[in-house]
Amino acid sequence: MPSHALKRSTLLALCACVLVAQSMVAAINLLIPQLGSSSLHPSHTEILWTVDAYVIAFAGLLIPAGALGDRYGRKGALLAGLGLFAAGAATSACATDPALLIAGRGISGAGAALITPATMSILVHLAGPRRRAQAMASWTLAIGLGGMAGNLGGGLVGQFLTWRALFGAMVPLAALLALAVALTTPRTDRSPHSDLDPLGTLLLTAGLVAVLFGIIEGPDHGWTSPRILGSFGAGAALIAAFAAQALRSRTPLFDPRVFRSPRLRATSLGLMTGFFGLFALFFVNSQYLQEVKGYGPAVTGVAIVPLITGMAVVPKLAARWSAHPRPVIGAGLALIGLGLLGASTANAGTPYALYACWLLVISAGTGLSMPALTLGVVTSLPHHQAGLGSGLGTSAREIGAALGVAVTGTVLAGHTGFTAGMGPALRTVAVLVLTATAVVVTGLRDRGTAADEAVPAVPAKRLTPERP
Numbered sequence: 001m002p003s004h005a006l007k008r009s010t011l012l013a014l015c016a017c018v019l020v021a022q023s024m025v026a027a028i029n030l031l032i033p034q035l036g037s038s039s040l041h042p043s044h045t046e047i048l049w050t051v052d053a054y055v056i057a058f059a060g061l062l063i064p065a066g067a068l069g070d071r072y073g074r075k076g077a078l079l080a081g082l083g084l085f086a087a088g089a090a091t092s093a094c095a096t097d098p099a100l101l102i103a104g105r106g107i108s109g110a111g112a113a114l115i116t117p118a119t120m121s122i123l124v125h126l127a128g129p130r131r132r133a134q135a136m137a138s139w140t141l142a143i144g145l146g147g148m149a150g151n152l153g154g155g156l157v158g159q160f161l162t163w164r165a166l167f168g169a170m171v172p173l174a175a176l177l178a179l180a181v182a183l184t185t186p187r188t189d190r191s192p193h194s195d196l197d198p199l200g201t202l203l204l205t206a207g208l209v210a211v212l213f214g215i216i217e218g219p220d221h222g223w224t225s226p227r228i229l230g231s232f233g234a235g236a237a238l239i240a241a242f243a244a245q246a247l248r249s250r251t252p253l254f255d256p257r258v259f260r261s262p263r264l265r266a267t268s269l270g271l272m273t274g275f276f277g278l279f280a281l282f283f284v285n286s287q288y289l290q291e292v293k294g295y296g297p298a299v300t301g302v303a304i305v306p307l308i309t310g311m312a313v314v315p316k317l318a319a320r321w322s323a324h325p326r327p328v329i330g331a332g333l334a335l336i337g338l339g340l341l342g343a344s345t346a347n348a349g350t351p352y353a354l355y356a357c358w359l360l361v362i363s364a365g366t367g368l369s370m371p372a373l374t375l376g377v378v379t380s381l382p383h384h385q386a387g388l389g390s391g392l393g394t395s396a397r398e399i400g401a402a403l404g405v406a407v408t409g410t411v412l413a414g415h416t417g418f419t420a421g422m423g424p425a426l427r428t429v430a431v432l433v434l435t436a437t438a439v440v441v442t443g444l445r446d447r448g449t450a451a452d453e454a455v456p457a458v459p460a461k462r463l464t465p466e467r468p
Contacts, residue, residue, distance in 0.1 A: 020146065021112035024170070027157075032047055035047055046099075059395055061110055063208075064204070066391025074187075075187050078114065078122070078181055079181060082178040089167045090171050116390065140370040148307060242256075267393075269396075277362070280404035281307075287418055325372040334437050342361060343426055
């Protein structure tokens with residue numbers, strides 16, 4: 001499709017969709033105290049599941065959701081995702097018991113799993129090769145803005161409204177976004193040979209959910225507890241069964257041999273590494289600003305604004321260097337690690353201005369590396385599987401995010417208080433980020449484009465236009 005097919009109105013509508021979907025990952029965290037004292041009287045475990053249900057459904061369904069859009073239509077998948085997102089939000093807003101609240105979060109997470117890969121794959125198809133880097137920069141900015149909007153929105157709601165208002169506001173917002181998509185977004189070509197492979201989809205989704213459950217619950221139950229070891233064991237067995245089934249199937253969800261591509265492996269690890277560091281920071285940031293600095297929820301939401309500055313400015317500059325992803329990605333991930341090392345020195349006496357400088361360093365690193373990493377994953381697969389590529393990339397992000405929270409929580413739990421544990425936790429994450437950065441840079445090559453190293457998942461055939 002020609003590059004001029006991507007209009008500004010379409011770009012804004014698609015980025016707004018992914019921003020809203022991403023915002024609900026973080027928004028609930030600042031409402032935990034209010035939820036705990038609400039009329040639902042949730043237990044500690046139920047509060048954790050209220051937070052985690054969205055992330056588990058979101059990350060666990062991303063890959064099949066991306067393949068669904070490739071096969072049956074990306075615009076339709078996006079509109080269906082917005083509908084599910086709104087239905088889940090309405091269920092949570094009207095919940096009369098914790099189980100219904102958790103169910104609503106899971107439904108919204110399933111909607112977000114349809115929204116995210118659909119938005120990216122539509123952009124990839126409409127932008128064309130010349131504008132693809134700029135489109136990915138805008139999409140990545142929307143992801144970052146979503147994290148900020150979630151923290152800011154959750155803080156404002158926690159201070160001035162009730163938790164039900166957050167979910168209630170998502171219903172008309174999702175309807176407005178669906179109308180914007182319907183009016184501005186054209187249908188793209190779909191692939192009649194992108195297959196959902198029901199058995200493979202079930203095995204992969206169940207495996208990812210089991211692994212995510214182990215990562216998220218590990219800090220609370222203990223990494224060596226039978227429940228967590230069993231979860232990781234089941235996840236590994238299910239993913240291995242998916243790989244074996246996919247290699248035998250004539251129509252797999254995707255061919256595991258795509259990971260023979262060094263670029264795909266490196267960019268997937270890079271996305272995981274960036275979000276590992278970023279969400280480790282998110283986990284301690286609100287606690288540091290509220291418990292150590294004494295800020296209220298609303299002020300805390302505003303105080304993280306420096307995190308978005310680099311994400312807003314740097315991607316546009318990074319797009320100019322898209323032909324040389326290795327130094328861009330290496331420098332960006334290194335800045336995230338160095339920024340975390342700087343933030344690890346913060347304590348009660350640290351001036352906010354100095355802490356904000358470290359947030360800016362992390363923000364700049366994110367804005368520098370994420371567009372190139374995102375584009376690298378998507379273009380490592382055949383063009384007709386852009387939705388699947390988006391699902392793989394976003395799955396890497398969400399797994400990295402869950403690992404960042406889990407590792408940080410585990411280190412914090414080993415110290416007598418948050419103040420004593422924050423520094424060691426961020427230093428641990430920073431060292432892991434810098435180590436992974438070296439692996440990512442080693443795996444990248446600057447020759448040609450990412451597509452040059454792609455391993456086709458299925459034979460490329462003629463695309464069939466979507467029917468209205």
